[in-house]
């Protein structure tokens with residue numbers, strides 16, 4: 362895992378419990394990354410995982426998705442974990458589409474549900490383990 366590795370964590374309201382559970386399960390890994398979050402998601406994750414340091418931008422409907430999209434375009438976010446609610450109409454649907462579009466344009470790992478986020482976390486853990494091993498071997 363290249364350092365600093367900055368991950369964006371975002372969840373819609375009906376998926377926030379899932380995001381909190383994901384963050385709790387991977388707190389050790391996430392604490393070694395820089396985290397950026399939309400406002401409400403970041404606040405809930407921080408309450409559950411006080412060891413994390415989380416930069417919080419605006420709430421999604423107030424421009425937070427666009428702020429994180431801009432970070433992706435500037436190369437400041439290396440992975441997006443965004444638990445989307447596919448069953449509710451949301452007022453900022455265009456912002457959500459713009460954000461996931463930029464994740465595709467800039468070809469960053471982008472997990473839009475818990476199952477994919479678990480695969481990504483596993484991959485990052487293995488990469489980090491490999492980094493540590495090569496550091497210990499002086500490589």
Ligand SMILES: O=C(CO)COP(=O)(O)O
Nearest residue numbers: 399400401402420421422
């Ligand atoms: O709406 C969001 C993403 O589209 C998330 O915003 P909050 O984390 O502030 O709820």
